[in-house]
Amino acid sequence: MDLKAIITLSTIIIIGFILYAIYSFSKKKNEAHFLKKLLTFAEQNNCKIADHVRWNNSILGIDRERGHLFFIRKAGDEEILQQINLTNIRMCRVNQTSRTVKQEQSIRTVVDQIELIFNNIDKNKPDDIIEFYNTAYDKLFLSGEPEIADNWCRIINVTIAELPKTK
Numbered sequence: 001m002d003l004k005a006i007i008t009l010s011t012i013i014i015i016g017f018i019l020y021a022i023y024s025f026s027k028k029k030n031e032a033h034f035l036k037k038l039l040t041f042a043e044q045n046n047c048k049i050a051d052h053v054r055w056n057n058s059i060l061g062i063d064r065e066r067g068h069l070f071f072i073r074k075a076g077d078e079e080i081l082q083q084i085n086l087t088n089i090r091m092c093r094v095n096q097t098s099r100t101v102k103q104e105q106s107i108r109t110v111v112d113q114i115e116l117i118f119n120n121i122d123k124n125k126p127d128d129i130i131e132f133y134n135t136a137y138d139k140l141f142l143s144g145e146p147e148i149a150d151n152w153c154r155i156i157n158v159t160i161a162e163l164p165k166t167k
Contacts, residue, residue: 034059034072042070045083051155055148056138060130062155067163069156071130075137084128087163090119092156094149111135111142114149116156 034054038061042049047068052061057074067086072079097113112135118128133145 038070038072041072041081041083042068045070053148053152055132055144058132060152062159064159064162067159069130073131075134080131082128082130084118084130086118086156086160088121088125089128089156089160090121091160092153093117093119094146094153096146096149111146114145116149116153118156 031054035052038052038059039049042061042063045068047063047066047070049061049070050064052059059072061070062068063070069082069084069086071082071084074080093116095113095115095117096111097115098109098111101108101110111133113131114133116130116132118130120127132149133142138145
């Protein structure tokens with residue numbers, strides 16, 4: 001290789017490394033911001049987050065001792081903060097809304113929405129809902145949301161089973 005090619009290749013590698021470093025720093029800063037917001041939200045309700053998960057523009061955390069779930073989601077310009085007292089919940093389940101799309105010679109299932117539905121012990125109260133994914137304002141392609149929802153549904157149901165119930 002001649003000197004010009006080596007310099008060009010080195011410049012491209014350095015620029016790629018710088019862009020990757022900026023992206024990584026920005027992603028870590030965003031993660032820290034979301035986690036700090038979740039911890040503050042829990043502290044305002046006298047709770048401590050024992051476990052949490054972060055995906056896209058959402059974060060979910062749980063205080064297993066007090067039986068509270070905290071959720072923060074940024075949807076467009078709106079920020080949604082939800083708290084659910086699990087001592088008032090009978091069970092949690094995943095609800096996935098999808099549709100079938102025919103493309104040329106294949107049929108595909110497209111997920112439009114994924115939610116966690118919380119059935120209240122008091123049947124006169126409406127169910128609480130946490131929206132994990134919605135094509136209206138999330139990325140077009142899923143990035144682990146079904147697995148995260150299923151995993152957290154199990155975590156929540158185990159926590160509910162271990163909590164004393166209120167009437």
